[in-house]
Amino acid sequence: MCGCICPLSPVSPLFALVVFVVFVYRVWKAIQDGHARTTAGKAAGFLLIPFFNMYWLFQAIWGFAKDYDRFLDRNEFSASKLPEKLYLAFSILISTRWLYRTVATLKPIPGVGCLLGPYSYFLTIPTYILGIIVIYKSCNAVNSLPEPAEKRAS
DSSP states (O other), X not given: OOOOOOTTTTHHHXXXXXXXXXXXXXXXXXXXXXXXXXXXXXXXXXXXXXXXXXXXXXXXIXXXXXXXXXXXXXXXXXXXXXXXXHHHHHHHHHHHHHHHHHHHHHSOOTTOGGGOOTTXXXXXXXXXXXXXXXXXXXXXXXXXXXXXXXXXXX
């Protein structure tokens, strides 16, 4: 058991997961035109399947950048395309951090408790920074899309 004493310890990651899954659902929902690689529900829901989510993360994050750019091309929108390599890097960092934390939890490093070793910060900080950038770029991209015709009519 970890030596941390914080009543919010189990709540914080759960809250972050819920917010992230809702975010993934909403950005995928914005590009549903019958040509996207997945539905918004699958993009978000499959992230909740243990172990499979490490594969699906690449489909939901990096795949979103690819599908968004294709969506712009198909519909001839003039919005800026997303930097696919940034989304790939974020997916790699999340999966590497998850793998590191899993291995460190299964084989605890003596004397480091909750920190999971000093190398944890080399993964955590860049992951958070890229995550903020990806969320910012995704929100701007989705907000730059014109409203669908059925919403304009009502």
